[in-house]
Amino acid sequence: MSPCDRALVDRGVLDLEAPVARYWPEFAQAGKSTLPMHHLLSHRAGLPAIAASLPAEAIYDWDTMTAALAAQQPWWEPGTRHGYHVFTFGWLVGEVVRRITGKSLGTYWHDEVAEPLDLDCHIGLPAEHEARVAEFIPMPQAAQDIEAELIKRAPEMAQKAVNNPPKTVAQMNTRAWPSAGIPAGNATTNARALARVYGALACGGEVDGVRVLSSRAIERARTVQSSGPDAVLFGMPTRFGLGFVLPIEGLGTLSSKPIFGHPGAGGSFAFADPEAHIGFGYVMNQMATGMSPDARSLRLVEAMYASL
Numbered sequence: 001m002s003p004c005d006r007a008l009v010d011r012g013v014l015d016l017e018a019p020v021a022r023y024w025p026e027f028a029q030a031g032k033s034t035l036p037m038h039h040l041l042s043h044r045a046g047l048p049a050i051a052a053s054l055p056a057e058a059i060y061d062w063d064t065m066t067a068a069l070a071a072q073q074p075w076w077e078p079g080t081r082h083g084y085h086v087f088t089f090g091w092l093v094g095e096v097v098r099r100i101t102g103k104s105l106g107t108y109w110h111d112e113v114a115e116p117l118d119l120d121c122h123i124g125l126p127a128e129h130e131a132r133v134a135e136f137i138p139m140p141q142a143a144q145d146i147e148a149e150l151i152k153r154a155p156e157m158a159q160k161a162v163n164n165p166p167k168t169v170a171q172m173n174t175r176a177w178p179s180a181g182i183p184a185g186n187a188t189t190n191a192r193a194l195a196r197v198y199g200a201l202a203c204g205g206e207v208d209g210v211r212v213l214s215s216r217a218i219e220r221a222r223t224v225q226s227s228g229p230d231a232v233l234f235g236m237p238t239r240f241g242l243g244f245v246l247p248i249e250g251l252g253t254l255s256s257k258p259i260f261g262h263p264g265a266g267g268s269f270a271f272a273d274p275e276a277h278i279g280f281g282y283v284m285n286q287m288a289t290g291m292s293p294d295a296r297s298l299r300l301v302e303a304m305y306a307s308l
Helices: 004-010 035-043 054-060 062-071 088-101 103-117 127-132 142-155 156-163 192-202 217-223 252-255 295-307
Strands: 226-229 236-241 260-263 269-273 278-280
Touching: 004 088, 004 217, 035 088, 054 062, 062 088, 088 103, 088 192, 103 192, 192 269, 192 278, 252 295, 278 295
Parallel strands: none
Antiparallel strands: 226 236, 260 269, 269 278
16 A cells, blocks of 8 residues: 555665565464465555454554464465455565565554655654644444444454454544554654555656656556455455555546555545556545445545646
8 A cells, every 4th residue: 555565676676576585484384385476565465364363452563463363374275366465464574564564564564655745644643743633533323333244244254354352433432542553553643645655656656756666566566466256345346456546446536547546445546647647546434335435435536637
């Protein structure tokens, strides 16, 4: 979802064909010694969930989460299927970044991307920004009940992908949540910052003289790696590049565009369109159902393209 791993590839310090265990030796447990890095980025690693039940506070403990993932046996043979690694994606990719650079993903993001581009985007929010953060507003109770029932009826893997460790919207409104490093779940930002970083990616990797990625890396990152029924998201069709979500049918104008980006829980959405040279960002605090772009952002997208 972020350019971090791709930047390491540009520098020649990360080989996407190499086993993850080359950079993170403990990851070799449970038959994962040869699992290649590109499987992590394309949601093909078979590690969308941790089988052992974890307490709620574990989500704030980086070492607990990465140790559990290192020990976890894949839920399917890596490379044979794909399934959205809802929260585990951030710890998996983030630990590789930490092993290579010695920095947390949040610190690496700040130093290499956010600060050079002057982005108001934080993975681990400093205390001085706390008063600026909008409170999340939960979905209406009826929608919460429907979602809870859907998760309750889901297979164990899908249940644990979403809710192990357990988490709530109320928890997201505590100080502990934004200050923690939960890369796949708690970047704190605004639409302007998302549009700017994706704008750089839409323009060959550079904006205002600051280069985020090489154009070659961007082309590889937005090449389809996974497509078809998602093993985690109840069989719904998904498409992934390397770290980015690619469009599917049913998204109106976007279905025919060469975009790459990512939706977020509750309705947030950001993407790059390299053909139109546009970066788009939408964020909200009123939560909506699911993780797909919702009607609010799609109306804005349609208006944006209509204005070109």
